[in-house]
Amino acid sequence: MTIEEIRQILGARYIVGEEWGHREVHSACGSDMMSDVLAFMKDQSVLLTGLCNLQVIRTCEMMDIICVVLVRGKQPDEAMIQMAKEKGITILSTGHRMFSACGMLYEKGLRGGPDYK
Amino acid sequence: MNKDSIVLTYDVPGDDFTRAGEASSNLKSYLKQMGVPPEIVRKVAIAMYEGEINMVIHAGGGEIEVVISPEEINMKLTDHGPGIEDIELAMQAGYSTAPDNIRNLGFGAGMGLPNMKKYTDELKIDSTVGVGTTVTMKVKIQ
Numbered sequence: 001m002t003i004e005e006i007r008q009i010l011g012a013r014y015i016v017g018e019e020w021g022h023r024e025v026h027s028a029c030g031s032d033m034m035s036d037v038l039a040f041m042k043d044q045s046v047l048l049t050g051l052c053n054l055q056v057i058r059t060c061e062m063m064d065i066i067c068v069v070l071v072r073g074k075q076p077d078e079a080m081i082q083m084a085k086e087k088g089i090t091i092l093s094t095g096h097r098m099f100s101a102c103g104m105l106y107e108k109g110l111r112g113g114p115d116y117k
Numbered sequence: 118m119n120k121d122s123i124v125l126t127y128d129v130p131g132d133d134f135t136r137a138g139e140a141s142s143n144l145k146s147y148l149k150q151m152g153v154p155p156e157i158v159r160k161v162a163i164a165m166y167e168g169e170i171n172m173v174i175h176a177g178g179g180e181i182e183v184v185i186s187p188e189e190i191n192m193k194l195t196d197h198g199p200g201i202e203d204i205e206l207a208m209q210a211g212y213s214t215a216p217d218n219i220r221n222l223g224f225g226a227g228m229g230l231p232n233m234k235k236y237t238d239e240l241k242i243d244s245t246v247g248v249g250t251t252v253t254m255k256v257k258i259q
Contacts, residue, residue: 033220035228038163039235051223055170058138059223062145062162064155079135 001110003067003090010094017090028110030102034059042113057083071098122186131178141166160236161190161256167229168194174219192254200246
């Protein structure tokens with residue numbers, strides 16, 4: 001699934017990185033706890049989160065996550081936007097809640113990583 | 118130390134949570150440029166980032182020394198914080214002493230040390246209550 005397809009499914013809008021909309025995403029993770037995200041190592045993922053601070057972008061950077069979807073209509077501040085641009089990470093914002101947003105992507109075939117062991 | 122080793126040092130400021138991760142970010146870029154395989158780079162970056170976050174949350178910052186040799190990457194994180202009373206307990210997934218304000222920032226789930234163990238080949242913690250903590254981690258390149 002591409003980032004652009006995710007945007008369409010969630011009725012989301014680009015905050016950063018419309019030009020990277022063609023990038024392929026292979027798996028997804030939904031969490032507000034960044035250490036839970038860091039426990040899951042998968043290439044080319046998307047992160048859905050209700051957390052909206054600089055450490056979200058840092059976490060994506062460490063994990064090579066290429067796209068963040070901010071749920072519940074969250075808006076990033078300028079520092080987040082700048083860091084995402086520098087690191088090449090797309091930020092999308094959707095009005096859907098976490099559960100619904102994850103469900104909509106799952107329904108269209110996107111899957112999470114392996115179970116945590 | 119191997120003559121081909123490279124040493125990098127970082128000061129981690131303890132008063133600014135928004136800056137936590139700068140050292141890990143710098144190391145990650147450096148390793149990428151050196152041509153270290155991406156999966157190794159990611160393991161090192163995640164382990165160091167968790168360590169860096171811990172230093173900021175619990176210990177008021179500290180110092181990090183990274184030694185890169187052709188065979189392995191060694192990270193030594195030293196702080197002068199309160200120390201860890203019960204290391205075995207701290208290693209348990211889900212155990213955390215982080216305050217609520219840290220949880221609201223997305224950390225303090227009790228996964229930091231377990232993640233550091235998960236992504237490294239060796240993890241050693243030396244801690245003295247009231248003096249500080251030194252965490253050493255090794256990731257093998259080959």
